[in-house]
Amino acid sequence: MSEQKVTLADVKTSYKRWAGVYDRVFGAVLQDGRNKLLRKVAKLQPKSIIEIGVGTGLLLPHYPPTARVVGVDVSEDMLTIARERIAKHNLTNTRVELSDGESLPFKDGEFECVVLPYVISVTPNPKALLHEAMRLCSADGHVIIANHFSGSKTWALLEKVAEPIAAKIGFHSNFSYDEHIGQSPLKVVEVEPANLLGLSKVVVGKP
Numbered sequence: 001m002s003e004q005k006v007t008l009a010d011v012k013t014s015y016k017r018w019a020g021v022y023d024r025v026f027g028a029v030l031q032d033g034r035n036k037l038l039r040k041v042a043k044l045q046p047k048s049i050i051e052i053g054v055g056t057g058l059l060l061p062h063y064p065p066t067a068r069v070v071g072v073d074v075s076e077d078m079l080t081i082a083r084e085r086i087a088k089h090n091l092t093n094t095r096v097e098l099s100d101g102e103s104l105p106f107k108d109g110e111f112e113c114v115v116l117p118y119v120i121s122v123t124p125n126p127k128a129l130l131h132e133a134m135r136l137c138s139a140d141g142h143v144i145i146a147n148h149f150s151g152s153k154t155w156a157l158l159e160k161v162a163e164p165i166a167a168k169i170g171f172h173s174n175f176s177y178d179e180h181i182g183q184s185p186l187k188v189v190e191v192e193p194a195n196l197l198g199l200s201k202v203v204v205g206k207p
């Protein structure tokens with residue numbers, strides 16, 4: 001199936017529209033995957049974390065308070081809400097900034113944990129984003145991804161229903177695990193199903 005070409009401008013336009021209602025529409029429905037991801041981060045107790053595609057910052061209050069946390073996003077509208085959350089929870093260990101996750105101004109190996117919740121199928125070039133995530137991850141660190149992946153029988157049945165909804169939030173609904181994770185250089189150490197009917201996965205890998 002052909003993939004629609006998404007640009008960074010499309011992503012910004014889409015999330016400008018969604019920012020005000022994002023937490024209400026996509027908070028609870030994607031929370032199981034976020035919780036599973038957060039449990040994996042808590043076990044690792046990393047000293048430094050970067051979340052790429054931090055959005056409204058739903059995960060920020062739940063990272064270990066001992067870690068230095070950086071969130072990046074291309075949508076200023078989403079980041080405005082993330083900044084309000086940081087202030088509300090007094091997260092003195094956390095800052096967010098406007099940056100493209102496919103090309104970030106951080107050093108190689110700067111973070112012990114690189115977190116990608118529901119961004120890899122939104123960004124224009126998923127392979128470039130994963131490459132950048134692996135570059136930023138320290139040699140003994142972890143990249144943790146939460147995302148829906150196509151390919152299961154259940155997904156095939158639901159795809160027709162899910163596609164227009166996915167398109168509305170700029171998700172590629174036809175997003176193959178094998179292509180984007182299996183064939184990537186990421187060394188996968190754990191995969192856990194998540195969200196409704198296990199349509200998403202939480203993937204832990206090493207660079």
Ligand SMILES: C[S@@+](CC[C@H](N)C(=O)[O-])C[C@H]1O[C@@H](n2cnc3c(N)ncnc32)[C@H](O)[C@@H]1O
Pocket residue numbers: 011012015034052053054055056057058059072073074075078099100101102117118119122123124129169
């Ligand atoms: C579905 S939201 C996920 C937000 C949050 N991680 C969560 O769990 O709810 C996807 C976010 O990724 C951002 N995004 C998409 N492509 C990006 C890129 N190349 N660099 C940084 N952020 C990006 C969007 O602006 C949006 O805020």
